Amino acid sequence: MNDVSPNSQVQHEPLFDIGDLLMLIWNKKFRIIITAGAIVTLLGYYVMQMPKVYSAKTTLLLGESSAEMSLPQGLASFASAGDSKLDTYLQYMRSRQFAERVVEQSGLMFRAELVNQNQPDSAKRLAAAQRLQNGLGYSRLGETNMVDVTFESTSPQLAADVVNAVGPVFFEYQQQKSQDRAQDASRWLNEQFEEVERQLEASEATLQDYFLENRLIDLASQISLASSEISTYMSQRIQVDAQAAEMKTMISQFEASGDDVQGLLNVGYIVKNSMVQDLRKRILDEEEDLAEISQRYKFKHPRYIAQVSKIDAMTRELESLIKKLVASLKQEYQIMLERSEEINKLIDEARGRHSELGQHEVNLAKLRREVESTQKLYDIFLSRLQETEILRDLGGQEEFSVVDFASVPTSPSKPNFVLLLAASVVFAGFISVMGWLFIHIVSDKRSRVLSVLASMDVPVLTEIPRIFRTRRKLSTVLKASRDNMRFAESIRTLRTALIVRNDLDENRVIAVTGVKPNDGKSLVAASLSESFAKLEKSMVLDADLRYPSISGAYKLKESLPGLTSFLGNSAPAGKCIHKITDTQLSVMPSGIIPQDPMVYLSKPRFKAFLHKLSIIFERVVIDVPPLEQYSDGLVIGRNVDAIILVCDLEHTETAELVQAIQKLRDVGAPLVGVVFNRVKNLPAAPGQSRRSYLKIPFLHRRKKTGILSPETA
The missing domain is CATH 3.40.50.300 (P-loop containing nucleotide triphosphate hydrolases)
Known part of the structure; x- marks a missing residue:
């Protein structure tokens, strides 16, 4: 006994295979043929009752403006609502406003084939515009600027009249729109030009007043002079600081020696002094003489005493000279310090003048840039204003023309009776087969x-x-x-x-x-x-x-x-x-x-x-x-x-x-x-x-x- 899960056979067991399907179709062939024949008869009767529709087509050239005479995109962007002018044209031609314009200017609202003439004029205009808006078709020819305009109607003459009226009405509207746009652009440019001119005059006057108020003649030379002055003062300060440092070292040595003359004599500044050297030489000579006298005479001898007194006097003179030199060095050190402070003040003053001149240079650069940018804008508006005046005098430069006018169609475009009858046969056969198959599946x-x-x-x-x-x-x-x-x-x-x-x-x-x-x-x-x-x-x-x-x-x-x-x-x-x-x-x-x-x-x-x-x-x-x-x-x-x-x-x-x-x-x-x-x-x-x-x-x-x-x- 085979155990089968409740769902496996139900889910995977097919209703019938392809052989069963073909056998079912064969068994019900007469029913399928009769049903298909009835459907074909009904569809054929419906097709034969369909009205004959005629289609007319005209080709329009919607060229772009000349590059030399077009308004600048930056200043006349309002002239185009989209990135592509051709797309803009097509969208406008599909609008109700354009349909109403065509109806009014071509008199289509009075055509009985288009609208019911028993209505008032306002209702006829709206009805005709609605009919044109729904019936007109526009298609672009490849990558060109040419557009096919088609219209379908049960009246061949009406179809040709409608498509032939589209081009002239659109061209007239674009011509008027171009002139209005040029006038608007000229008026706007004049206003902007006058405003820029006033801004240029004001910026130039501001630059001149700044020169006069700050007494600036040659700002670059003044800045260079201030820089040279600062450099000179810096060199002087370096020299003075070096001398002061050297003096400070010697003064430190003096202070370390105290009042000891022998210690002071070890300082280079004292030793190198010519007066000290000469006086020390004289003392040495006298001491040699004292040594010779002491070999001949006793220390109580008048000559010996006189020689000792002379050496003492010279020694005291040396000490006095050394003290004077020390005092002179200290005084000179103070003078150097004062000179250094004076040079620092001069440097600060020179830096202040240099900074002030630099700020003047920045302000002047800003004022000059403002004048230059205003001048460029002034030149641009001047040139565009001249171009706009030329465009306004010459009129619109758009290349609009009717490439091919529509002729009255002689044969209907719809319906295609042969194709519809063939499709009816195929459709009826399919529906008949599927219908009987569905009935079989549902009922069996x-x-x-x-x-x-x-x-x-x-x-x-x-x-x-x-x-x-x-x-x-x-x-x-x-x-x-x-x-x-x-x-x-x-x-x-x-x-x-x-x-x-x-x-x-x-x-x-x-x-x-x-x-x-x-x-x-x-x-x-x-x-x-x-x-x-x-x-x-x-x-x-x-x-x-x-x-x-x-x-x-x-x-x-x-x-x-x-x-x-x-x-x-x-x-x-x-x-x-x-x-x-x-x-x-x-x-x-x-x-x-x-x-x-x-x-x-x-x-x-x-x-x-x-x-x-x-x-x-x-x-x-x-x-x-x-x-x-x-x-x-x-x-x-x-x-x-x-x-x-x-x-x-x-x-x-x-x-x-x-x-x-x-x-x-x-x-x-x-x-x-x-x-x-x-x-x-x-x-x-x-x-x-x-x-x-x-x-x-x-x-x-x-x-x-x-x-x-x-x-x-």
């Missing part, structure tokens, strides 16, 4: 379900016709089904399929369930049990403990004991089974409806009871709840010999049927096949013509006269 749900069941290896046991179009009580439907030949034949087919089933075990206990509620499983169970009762001892058991209906089908009292009474040990089996008079059929109703049916159906007592029933009766048919909402059928299915799944094709989706089959297979229920219930347009039974089938209700009505019913027959 049965074929799709059969294909899915075949892939799952589940047979269709029988197909039961629909008796009533609306739902009615089971007793009413069961009564009507006994007299319906097609219904009876379908039940007999189901009975035969169960009897001749090639299994080891006999199908003695048979459960009948449905995919969804109201699929008609109770009717099938009751009818099948009645059909078995004609051959053998049979019983129908109502195991639908939620919505029982078997007792109502046979008009038994609801208070009679039944299945729940027996399983609940409240009544013996003999009182729960009720035999139908004059038949081999017995009925066991559901009994009292319990709150939880699974409490009764899952008991071992229920399984043992079914086994005993299979011994007592040849066939036991059990009415089981549907599988979509309840699991009762899955529990019962494990305790029976065969289970039948009833499906209402009209109200059951393929996926729901597959899911119900899969549920039974998952619990190992012995599913023998599917029964299609309430099938519409079911073929007539073997040996019965369609006409005789239509008379079945008549046979039922004449049953009282002695004519046998189909079931009895």
Whole structure:
């Protein structure tokens, strides 16, 4: 047994292959041809009734302005609303304003072919403009400046007149617009020129006043002189600072020596002094003389004393000279410091003058730039003003002309009867094929379900016709089904399929369930049990403990004991089974409806009871709840010999049927096949013509006269 998931076969199983499609088309070829012929006839009649439309075309040249005489884009950008003049022209020609201008200047509003002449003039003008705006077509010829203008109308003369009026009206409008634009540009340029002229005069006067106020003659020379002066002062300050530093070093040496003459004599400045050198030489000479005298005379000798006094006087003179030199050096150092400060002041003054001259130079450069820029703008406006005056005198320079005037068309452009008829044939054939294919796909749900069941290896046991179009009580439907030949034949087919089933075990206990509620499983169970009762001892058991209906089908009292009474040990089996008079059929109703049916159906007592029933009766048919909402059928299915799944094709989706089959297979229920219930347009039974089938209700009505019913027959 092949287990198939509920969705795999439904999603991937094709409705039919290409061979089926071709066969379907071949089988319905006459219907397709007749339908296509009817569509072609309707379309052909519509095409022949279409009015003849004439198309006229003229070619216009919309050239650009001459480059030498065009207004500058920077100052006359208002002359073009877009980047391309040709696009601007085309957009204007498509506007309502241009359409109204053409209508007014060419008198088209008085043409009866274009508008209704019974309207007032304002309404006629608006209607004609609307017609022209919607009907005129413009197309550019490649990358050129030429444009094709087309218009379609049922009147060939009107089509030619409309397109021939477009060019002159547009050219006149552009000529007037060019003159107005030149006048506006000239007026605007004059105003701007006067303003620039005033700005130039004011900037020149400001520059001259700045020279006079600051007494500037040759600013570059003054700046160069100030720079040279600063450089000279800087050189002087460097020299003075160097001398002052040297003096400061010597003064530091003096201070370090204190009043020691010998220490001061070690200072280079003192030693190098010529007076000090001369005086020291004289002292040395006198000391040599003293040494010679001391060899001859004692220290008390007058000559010795005189020589010593002379040396002391010279020594004191040397000390005095050294002190004077030290004092002179210090005084000179102070003079150097004062000179350095004086030079710094001179440098600061020179830098101030240089900075002031630099600021004057910046201001003058700014004033000069302002004068130069104003002068350039003045020159530009002057030249453009002269060009504008020339343009205004010469007029517009646009190259507008009609390249090819439209002639009155002699043959209609629309409709193309041959092409439309050919397209109608193709369209009609396609629609006819697709329509019948769609009808087949929508109406042939049965074929799709059969294909899915075949892939799952589940047979269709029988197909039961629909008796009533609306739902009615089971007793009413069961009564009507006994007299319906097609219904009876379908039940007999189901009975035969169960009897001749090639299994080891006999199908003695048979459960009948449905995919969804109201699929008609109770009717099938009751009818099948009645059909078995004609051959053998049979019983129908109502195991639908939620919505029982078997007792109502046979008009038994609801208070009679039944299945729940027996399983609940409240009544013996003999009182729960009720035999139908004059038949081999017995009925066991559901009994009292319990709150939880699974409490009764899952008991071992229920399984043992079914086994005993299979011994007592040849066939036991059990009415089981549907599988979509309840699991009762899955529990019962494990305790029976065969289970039948009833499906209402009209109200059951393929996926729901597959899911119900899969549920039974998952619990190992012995599913023998599917029964299609309430099938519409079911073929007539073997040996019965369609006409005789239509008379079945008549046979039922004449049953009282002695004519046998189909079931009895």
